Amino acid sequence: MKRLKKIMATALAVATLVPSFVFAEGKDYGSAKNVIVMIPDGMSVEALTTARWMTAEKKFVMDDMATGLVRTNNANTPIADSAPAGTAMATGVKSESPFVGVYPTKGGMPGAEDFDEKKAKMPLANVLEGAERTGRSTGIVSTSNIQHATPADFSAHNPDRNNYQDLGEQQVYQNMEVVLGAGSKHLSKEVRDDKEDLIGEIKNLGYDYVTTPDAMKASKADKIWGLFAEESFAYHIDRDASKEPSLAEMTQKAIDVLSKNDKGFFLMVEGSEVDWAAHSNDPVALVNDIKAFDDAVKVAKDFADSNEDTVIVIASDHGTGGITFGHRNITKGYDKAKLETFTHIIADAKISTTKAAELVNEDKSNIAQVMNENFKIADLTEEEMNFIKNEKDTASAIGRVVSTRSNIAWTTGGHVGGDVGLYCYATAKDGKRLSGTVYNNQIGKYVADLLDVDLNALTEELYNPIRLGFEAKEAKVEFKVVGKNNYEAVVTKGEDKVVFPIAKNYAIKNGEKVELKGLTVYTGKSVYVSKDAFELVK
Numbered sequence: 111m112k113r114l115k116k117i118m119a120t121a122l123a124v125a126t127l128v129p130s131f132v133f134a135e136g137k138d139y140g141s142a143k144n145v146i147v148m149i150p151d152g153m154s155v156e157a158l159t160t161a162r163w164m165t166a167e168k169k170f171v172m173d174d175m176a177t178g179l180v181r182t183n184n185a186n187t188p189i190a191d192s193a194p195a196g197t198a199m200a201t202g203v204k205s206e207s208p209f210v211g212v213y214p215t216k217g218g219m220p221g222a223e224d225f226d227e228k229k230a231k232m233p234l235a236n237v238l239e240g241a242e243r244t245g246r247s248t249g250i251v252s253t254s255n256i257q258h259a260t261p262a263d264f265s266a267h268n269p270d271r272n273n274y275q276d277l278g279e280q281q282v283y284q285n286m287e288v289v290l291g292a293g294s295k296h297l298s299k300e301v302r303d304d305k306e307d308l309i310g311e312i313k314n315l316g317y318d319y320v321t322t323p324d325a326m327k328a329s330k331a332d333k334i335w336g337l338f339a340e341e342s343f344a345y346h347i348d349r350d351a352s353k354e355p356s357l358a359e360m361t362q363k364a365i366d367v368l369s370k371n372d373k374g375f376f377l378m379v380e381g382s383e384v385d386w387a388a389h390s391n392d393p394v395a396l397v398n399d400i401k402a403f404d405d406a407v408k409v410a411k412d413f414a415d416s417n418e419d420t421v422i423v424i425a426s427d428h429g430t431g432g433i434t435f436g437h438r439n440i441t442k443g444y445d446k447a448k449l450e451t452f453t454h455i456i457a458d459a460k461i462s463t464t465k466a467a468e469l470v471n472e473d474k475s476n477i478a479q480v481m482n483e484n485f486k487i488a489d490l491t492e493e494e495m496n497f498i499k500n501e502k503d504t505a506s507a508i509g510r511v512v513s514t515r516s517n518i519a520w521t522t523g524g525h526v527g528g529d530v531g532l533y534c535y536a537t538a539k540d541g542k543r544l545s546g547t548v549y550n551n552q553i554g555k556y557v558a559d560l561l562d563v564d565l566n567a568l569t570e571e572l573y574n575p576i577r578l579g580f581e582a583k584e585a586k587v588e589f590k591v592v593g594k595n596n597y598e599a600v601v602t603k604g605e606d607k608v609v610f611p612i613a614k615n616y617a618i619k620n621g622e623k624v625e626l627k628g629l630t631v632y633t634g635k636s637v638y639v640s641k642d643a644f645e646l647v648k
Contacts, residue, residue: 140540142560143374143419145241146365146410147199147553150403151192151260152385154429155531160393160518161400163435163449164457170404171411172424175533177545180553182428182530185225186216189527192385193271195427195550196263200236200378202554202565210259210277211236211267212633221549231633233267233573237554239628240563241376242285247368248375249288251360253343253399254382256281256291260427264378267573267631275302275595279613280629282308282315287332288367288377290360292339294321304596323355326363334367336360345383345395345462346402357381358405365413374419376561379406387462388431391509391520394485395462396433414537421541421560424533425553432521440517452517460484463512467505474499485512572628573638576601576610585647589637599630599637601647608646610639619646 150158162170182190185204194205194214204222206214213232217225242248252261257274266280274296281289282297295301297308313319318331326336338354346356355363361379368375381403387395407424414420440447461484469480477498481487494511501507506523513520532553534543544556558565576599577587585603592598599610609618610630617624617639628640 137542137559139542139544139556139559140538141562142421142536142538142541144369144376144414144417144421145237145557145560146377146379146414146420146422147237147264147557148379148381148403148407148410148422148424149196149199149260150381150384150400150424150426152388152428152430152525153381153400153403153426153530154388154431154433154526154528156435157384157388157396157429157431157433158400158531160433160435161397164397164453165401171408172404172533175407175411175422175424175535176531177534177543178532179529179547180425180532181221181547181549182426183219183221183527183549185214185219185222187219189525190428190550191271191525192259192427193263196260197234198549198551199425199427199553199557200238200264201234202551202558203234204549204551205234208259208271209269210262210271212269221551231269231635233569233631233633233638235565235568235572236264237557237561237563237565238264238286238376238378239284239572240558240565240568241561243568244561244563245371245373246375246561247287247371247373248377249286249364249368250281250291250378250380251288251357251364252291252380252382253346253357254291254380254386255293255296255342256289256337257293257296258342258382260380260382261291261378267629267633269633269635273595275304276613276632279306279308280631282311283613283615283629285615287371287375288334288364290326290334290336290355290364292337292342294337295340297337303594304592322353323351323359326355326360329363332367332370334363336363342386343383345387345392345399345464347394347398347459347462348465356405357402358409361406361409365409369413369417376557379410381406384426385430387464388429388433389523390464390503391431391506391513391523392463393433393456393509393513393516393518394459395464396431397456398462411535414535417537419538419541420536421538421543422533422535423544423553423557424531425550426530427550429526429528429530431523432526434519434521435517437514437517437519439514447517455485455487455512455516456518458486459512463509464505466508470498470504470508474504481508481511487512487515570641572640573631574641574644576630576637576639576643579639579644580647583644583647597632599639603647606647610637610643612637617643617646
C-alpha cells in the first residue's frame with residue numbers, strides 16, 4: 111500500500127495544475143484499518159487536572175494513553191484558534207485564523223511549512239477525504255453545530271470559519287456515512303440565503319435523518335445524519351437526555367455504523383463545549399464536559415480493545431481560559447489546602463454557572479437563592495453579591511465566584527498558548543503510537559500515514575484552479591453570482607456548457623448532471639475543482 115501511495119503521488123505530480131506540496135520526511139508509523147481522532151476542544155492540561163480531581167476515581171480513561179505534548183501555534187501567531195488548529199490536525203499544514211481547511215496567507219512560526227504565496231487560500235485535502243477515497247467509511251461527531259470550526263476542518267474548506275452556510279453545504283456533499291451533532295438551522299431552507307432545502311437533500315442522498323436520541327439508537331441504516339439542536343447542545347450537566355444524546359452515545363452510534371465497512375473507517379469526535387465552558391470561565395460546565403468527553407474515549411477504547419487494527423489519537427486544538435488549580439487566595443498555605451476545599455462546590459453542583467445565570471431575574475434580586483439552591487453557597491458575601499450584580503456577563507461572574515471559592519483561577523476569557531496533552535492508543539498490529547512533543551500538523555501527517563493516504567497527492571487531485579485548467583483548453587470561464595451567498599462557475603467551449611455549482615460534488619454539462627470526484631470550492635479568491643472536471647471539455 112505504501113508503494114502504491116508513492117506511485118500515485120509521482121503520477122499525479124507530473125500532471126498537476128497546482129503548486130506541488132512537499133512535506134518534510136517523517137516517520138513511517140505503519141498502517142491501521144480504523145482511526146479515531148478525538149478532540150476535547152479548548153482543554154488545557156490544567157483543565158484536565160481540575161476535572162480529574164472532581165471524579166470519584168480521581169482518574170480518567172485517557173490518562174493511561176498519554177504519550178506527549180502538542181505545540182498548537184498557528185502558521186503566523188503563537189496562540190491558536192480552533193479553525194487553523196483543527197486545519198493543521200486534519201490536513202498536516204498549519205494555517206491561520208479564521209481559515210478552515212485552506213492554506214495560509216502568512217507563515218513564519220515554528221512547525222509551519224515553508225510559506226508559498228502562490229498557494230494562499232488554496233483548499234487542502236484532509237484525512238477524512240483521504241480515508242473516504244481508500245474505501246473506508248467516514249464520519250464526524252460534535253456537540254457544537256457541525257459547521258463549527260473543528261468539525262468543519264475535517265469536512266469542508268473556506269477562509270471564513272463563520273460562513274456556516276457554505277461549510278454546511280460542502281458537508282452535505284462530502285459523502286460521509288455518519289454526521290451527528292447540532293446545526294440544523296444552517297441547513298434549513300427557511301434560514302439559508304440560497305433557500306436550498308439541504309435537509310431534504312440529505313434525505314434524498316439516502317441518509318436516515320434523525321432528530322432525537324431514541325431515533326438515533328433505533329436506526330439500522332448504513333448512513334445516518336443526526337442533528338439534535340438548531341445551534342448547539344446544552345452543556346452536559348444541563349442536557350435534556352430525551353432531546354440531546356451524550357457525546358458517548360453519539361460516538362457509540364458512529365462506531366456501530368462505520369464499523370460495518372470491512373475496509374475500516376475514520377471518525378473525528380469533538381467535545382466542543384469544553385472550550386465554550388472555559389471561555390465562560392464556568393468551572394462546573396468545564397469539568398462535566400471533560401468527564402463526558404472521557405466517557406466517549408472509553409467507548410472508543412472499548413471498541414479498539416475488541417477490534418484489532420485500530421488507533422485512537424486524542425489532542426486538544428488549544429487551551430482556553432487559562433485555568434489554574436490554585437488561586438491567589440492560597441498563596442500562603444497552598445500546600446495545606448485540603449482536596450475538598452477545591453472540589454466540594456463544583457463536584458456537587460446541580461447545574462452549570464451558565465445555566466444559573468439564566469435563573470437570575472432581571473433585577474438580580476434572587477442571586478442569593480440561586481447560589482444556595484444550585485451550589486450550596488448559603489453565605490454569599492456582600493462583595494460577591496455586588497460583583498455578580500455589577501458584571502455585564504452574569505454567567506462569567508457566577509463562574510468566577512464559584513471558582514474563587516474553590517481555589518481555582520482563570521487568566522482570560524480567550525485562548526492560551528500553552529502546550530496541550532497528546533494521547534495515543536493503538537491495537538493495530540502495524541500501527542505505531544505518536545509520541546514526544548509534536549506540532550499539531552504532525553497529527554495530520556501521522557493520521558494520513560496510518561491511513562496510507564498521501565495528502566500532497568490528494569490535494570493535487572481534488573483542488574485545482576478552475577480558470578487555469580480550462581483556459582489552458584481554450585475554454586471560457588465565468589464566475590456568476592446566482593443569489594446571496596450562492597455562486598457558480600460556468601465554462602463554455604463551442605457547443606458545450608458546463609455549470610459548476612459552488613460547494614457541491616457535481617457539475618451540469620449541457621443540462622445533464624455529472625458526478626465529480628471532489629467538491630467545487632470557492633475561497634473568495636478562486637474556484638477550485640477536482641482534476642476530473644477538466645475532462646468535461648475536450
